[in-house]
Amino acid sequence: MTRGAYIHIPFCDHICFYCDFNKVFIKNQPVDDYLLALDREMAHYASMGPAKTIYIGGGTPTALDEEQFERMLDSADRHFMHSGIEEFTVEANPESMTDEKLCLMKKYGVTRLSIGVQSFDDGLLKAIGRAHGAEDAKEAVRRAEDSGFDNVTLDLMFALPGQTETSLQESLEAAAALGTPHVSIYSLQIEPKTIFFNRMKSGKLRLPGEDIEADMYGRIIFELEKHGLHQYEISNFAKSGYEGIHNSLYWHNEEYYGIGAGAHGYVDGRRYANAGPIKKYIGLVAERGYSETLSHEVTSREKMEEEMFLGLRLLKGVSKKRFQEKTGRPIKSIYGEQIERLKAQGLLKESGDRVALTKKGVFLGNNAFEAFLLS
Structure with a gap:
């Protein structure tokens, strides 16, 4: 990768x-x-x-x-x-x-x-x-x-x-x-x-x-x-x-190395945070070659949530095909109700493979993003 x-x-x-x-x-x-x-x-x-x-x-x-x-x-x-x-x-x-x-x-x-x-x-x-x-x-x-x-x-x-x-x-x-x-x-x-x-x-x-x-x-x-x-x-x-x-x-919710004091990264399905204080950062790297102090394995639920509220920041929106490839689930099987509700409110639109914010939705993005948090 x-x-x-x-x-x-x-x-x-x-x-x-x-x-x-x-x-x-x-x-x-x-x-x-x-x-x-x-x-x-x-x-x-x-x-x-x-x-x-x-x-x-x-x-x-x-x-x-x-x-x-x-x-x-x-x-x-x-x-x-x-x-x-x-x-x-x-x-x-x-x-x-x-x-x-x-x-x-x-x-x-x-x-x-x-x-x-x-x-x-x-x-x-x-x-x-x-x-x-x-x-x-x-x-x-x-x-x-x-x-x-x-x-x-x-x-x-x-x-x-x-x-x-x-x-x-x-x-x-x-x-x-x-x-x-x-x-x-x-x-x-x-x-x-x-x-x-x-x-x-x-x-x-x-x-x-x-x-x-x-x-x-x-x-x-x-x-x-x-x-x-x-x-x-x-x-x-x-x-x-x-x-x-x-x-x-x-x-696009892709992975990246986070390097340096206080940096955050996403590698092998795991999000991590580095030590923030400069001296602590230097000490940890001297000791083991990296400075990670916090780590979290991203759950399948979190991955689906992130696919939506990160991807919807893009004006072209989220690809249904890509969502299924990355999560193993059709987007409508998880978020069908939310998508229809947001479309009815004029915040979301569908076109072919894409689900995206409308012009109104761009102004009210947080309202749309919250709908994709799974309880």
Whole structure:
């Protein structure tokens, strides 16, 4: 079986107010020891079989200095790179994506950049704790393209504190003007252990209401599709041929290696989580070559549930044939009642081999997904 490989860099040169990913401020951290452990853990998983995609995320991979950044890329190259790699993505922040790092990424075969822009509104960027400005983001995209990267995705956010529909419209227009072939845009989710969560609890966080958020989402779909970026997943838009391959593994419920502190993986029907604290991660890898601390065998029931609520995130929906091949059961024998009920509510549609969300269902996805949880 060919899987994807996700590699986690938990270091940041600043901490954004909304982020709940496993990350630490990079200053005074044992970065070199971490990269040594990361290399060893890559070797462990590479021995299980090749990867068809590589995705280096964080944290902020570009927070590493040039020497550390090359060490990381060299490890990924030695353990996972081969002629059949379909996609090699690295996440980058505008303020730390130097020309030297761009050259290194070209040298090591990176094919796709995911640039964390979030907004083109300087006031909003400051309000959410970002370290770059709108012009920095635009310049980062231009430099990436000048370095030979034609597959660049912009990561944006909406429903931010104090964000207006006008501000969102201006950000969408700025994104469209840059002409990147892919945009990912997610609504703000307030998670525990974040600065925003603490502000919300104290009543100091002003967020758009649900109605405004829905209006914003509708505007996003309209504006991006107007500029040739078709919606292929609830939060992702691309020109034809530039759909994200690695992330599609998740939505197709396929397996992937999770490598690095706090990373999650899915291998041989088992989901696992790695140690999050940096020193614990380094110690476990030194001891046994990997850092897994939690593991769960996915039951047949869970697999069927995941096939539906992950697959329905894709606008093309779930293949009935693929569902039966993967679960051993016809989709209608498990979910016939739910499918008919959601069709009657206008949230789901059937066409040939596919079951997919309707336009209304895309806006009310959670309502549809919950229907496929088996009691």
